Every structure is written in C-alpha cells, then in structure tokens.
Amino acid sequence: xxxxxxxxxxxxxRAVRVEGETLVDLGLADVGELLAQPDWAEYAARTxxxxxxxxxxxxVVPRPGKIICVGLNYRNHILEMGRELPRYPTLFAxxxxxxxxxxxxxxxxxxxxxxxxxxxxxxxxxxxxxxxTEADAAEAIAGFAVLNDVTARDWQYRSPMWLQGKTWEGxxxxxxxxxxxxxxxxxxxxxxxxxxxxxxxVVQRADTSDLVFDPVALVRYISTILTLSPGDVxxxxxxxxxxxxxxxxxxxxxxGVLTTEITGLGRSEAKAAAEPGA
Numbered sequence: 365x366x367x368x369x370x371x372x373x374x375x376x377x378r379a380v381r382v383e384g385e386t387l388v389d390l391g392l393a394d395v396g397e398l399l400a401q402p403d404w405a406e407y408a409a410r411t412x413x414x415x416x417x418x419x420x421x422x423x424v425v426p427r428p429g430k431i432i433c434v435g436l437n438y439r440n441h442i443l444e445m446g447r448e449l450p451r452y453p454t455l456f457a458x459x460x461x462x463x464x465x466x467x468x469x470x471x472x473x474x475x476x477x478x479x480x481x482x483x484x485x486x487x488x489x490x491x492x493x494x495x496x497t498e499a500d501a502a503e504a505i506a507g508f509a510v511l512n513d514v515t516a517r518d519w520q521y522r523s524p525m526w527l528q529g530k531t532w533e534g535x536x537x538x539x540x541x542x543x544x545x546x547x548x549x550x551x552x553x554x555x556x557x558x559x560x561x562x563x564x565x566v567v568q569r570a571d572t573s574d575l576v577f578d579p580v581a582l583v584r585y586i587s588t589i590l591t592l593s594p595g596d597v598x599x600x601x602x603x604x605x606x607x608x609x610x611x612x613x614x615x616x617x618x619x620g621v622l623t624t625e626i627t628g629l630g631r632s633e634a635k636a637a638a639e640p641g642a
Contacts, residue, residue, distance in 0.1 A: 365408055367507070368541035369394040369426055370418030371465075377422050381408055382541050389413035395542060396425040399490050399506055399594035405544070423463040423538040424509045425488060430596040431458040432586055433513060433530065437601025439574050453577050453585055456526045458513070458599070462536040466510065466632035471534035471639040472618060476516035479535075479616045479636070482602035483560030483568045483624045486511035487579045488542050489596040493587045501583035502552040504592060507542040508579070510632050511599050512560070512624045514616070517608045534639070537624065537632040538597075548628050553578045560605065561623040562616070570603030572626075 366382035367390075379398045380387040390411050392398050401407050435454035436442055442449055464470065472479055490506025514536055520529025548554040550573070560568035577585065582598055607614040616622060616636040625631035 365405075365544045365547070366541045367395050367398065367408060368539065369422040369424060370416070371420045371422050372416065373419050377426065378416055378418070380416060380418070381411070387416050387418055389416040394422065394426050396427060396595035399425070399488070404490060404506070404594070421465040421467060421540040423465055424540075424542050425595045425597060426463065427460040428595050428597045429593050431460065431462075431599065432596070433458055433599040434577065434582060434601040435526070437576050438570055438603040439576055440570065441602075441604035442576070449576055453582060455586070456530060458531045458536065461533045462531045463538045464534055464536060464634065466537050466539035466630070466634070468537065468634060469534070469637040470514055470537065470616070470622060470634045471532070472616065472636050473516065473532055473639050476518055476532070477615070478517040478608065478613070480515045480517050480607045481560055481562065481567065481616065481622055482513035482515055482606055483558050484511045484513050484602050485556065485558060485572050485600045485626060486538065487582065487598040487600060489583070489592045489598070490594055492591060492593050493583065494591045496584050496587040498580060498584060501580045501587065504583055504587075505545060505552045505579055506594070507544040508548065508554060508629055509539055509542045510624050510626050510629050511538045512536060512622060512632065512634070513599050513602060514622070517615075537622070537634040539632060540630050543629050552580055554628075556629065557627045558603065559625045563621055567607070568603055568605035574603070575600060
C-alpha cells in the first residue's frame with residue numbers, strides 16, 4: 365500500500381490510501397494517527413472510504429514522536445572520504461518542526477550561508493518495539509518514504525555535536541507517501557535507487573543496498589537504547605555527492621529546486637526560498 369497525509373481545502377489533514385490518481389479517505393487525521401491503530405495495516409487495506417480531494421501533501425507523519433537520523437552509513441561514501449567503516453551507527457536527532465511536505469518550500473534561514481542537501485531513505489515505525497530481535501525489528505517497520513536531511517553546514521560544524529545544523533524549522537521534505545515493504549524489492553531490506561538533484565542536475569545517486577547498517581539493523585540498534593513507537597521516523601543516512609564536499613563547495617540558493625527520488629517511493633520536489641520576513 366501507499367499511504368499519505370494530505371492537506372484539504374478546509375485547512376485540515378486526512379490520512380489516505382493512494383490508489384493511482386485516487387486518494388481514498390481512511391477516516392483519520394494523518395498517517396501518524398493511522399499507525400497508532402493496533403491493526404493499522406488491515407484497517408488501511410479494508411477501508412472503503414470515499415475519494416477525497418487534496419490540495420497538497422503534508423509530511424507523511426506530520427508530528428513524529430521521534431526523528432532519529434543516521435550519519436556515515438553508505439559504504440562508497442565512507443571509503444571515498446578515506447574513513448573506516450563504522451562499527452556502530454552514528455546517531456543524532458531532528459524535531460518535527462523541521463518537516464515539510466514533499467512539494468513545500470524549504471526555508472533558507474538568513475543565519476546560514478551553507479544550506480546543503482542529503483537525500484535519504486526514511487524508515488517509518490508501525491509498532492512499539494524495545495530491544496528488538498531481528499524478526500521483531502522487521503515486523504516493526506511500517507514502510508519507507510523519501511526524505512531530504514537539509515543541513516546548515518556552517519551551524520553543524522560550530523561544535524562536535526551536529527544537532528544545531530540539522531533541525532532548522534521548515535527545512536526537511538518528507539514524502540509524498542509511505543510505501544509498505546511488501547511492495548518493494550527486498551522487503552524490509554529494500555534495494556532501491558536513490559537520486560538527488562539540484563535544479564535538474566543529478567548530484568547524488570546510490571543504491572540503498574550500499575547501506576552499512578540496513579533498516580532492520582538500525583531498528584534493532586536504536587530500539588536497544590529506547591522504545592520505538594508507531595509513527596517514529598529513522599532517516600537512514602545519505603550517500604556521497606553533498607554540496608559541502610564539492611570543490612568548490614555548493615549550497616542551495618534562493619529559488620533552487622531540490623528533487624529527491626527513490627524508486628518505488630516517488631519523489632519530492634521542493635523549492636528553496638528565503639525565510640519569510642528574514
């Protein structure tokens with residue numbers, strides 16, 4: 365299934381099942397509310413609500429309880445940077461205020477001159493899990509979505525802790541929809557092509573099978589630290605091709621279009637814009 369949160373003309377949001385060009389109303393406010401249902405997959409599959417008209421996609425899960433991001437997780441990128449493959453995942457956080465819909469504007473804050481792109485596969489949790497076995501971790505994955513971990517590099521590297529560069533408000537396209545593992549090659553360990561483009565030029569391309577820590581391994585590791593709950597999001601890391609590593613470095617500019625696409629998961633296309641009132 366493909367599941368999305370859409371905005372409606374009255375300013376509300378609705379959880380929908382995406383069937384081609386038809387959006388089937390699931391009778392709930394958003395995908396986060398859907399995933400909180402114990403039988404969410406059965407409910408979403410059987411619901412025969414009417415078609416609903418949307419005016420745009422909201423973030424797949426508008427307000428996740430947790431957004432946990434992974435750094436240094438693509439083999440080729442790590443090796444090309446001359447580093448050793450990590451023994452454990454590098455983790456940091458992002459907050460819900462950072463999320464925007466797949467076709468929303470990315471806010472460029474006036475405080476940063478180095479806003480960069482990071483195309484990523486997002487893992488969405490569908491059931492509560494703690495200290496997961498491999499089987500538990502796989503069963504806890506509701507599905508996958510497109511995400512771009514847009515980063516203010518000049519703030520990220522102000523200190524050894526990355527958080528302040530990673531969670532700027534209105535910066536992170538997430539969607540357009542969630543796709544359940546049964547629709548993807550490899551299931552909960554999908555092999556998908558990830559592509560990031562700026563103004564139509566491909567700047568990142570990789571296969572998710574190149575991840576050092578795959579989705580199941582990440583759920584196992586992170587759930588050892590804390591309970592993962594329905595609607596939580598794990599951003600699994602980005603491959604090479606980010607603007608900060610280029611010579612000369614390249615960053616998002618006002619009016620630039622950032623496109624992130626993953627086979628089977630659709631694409632986001634977000635225009636960078638100076639923050640209103642800045």
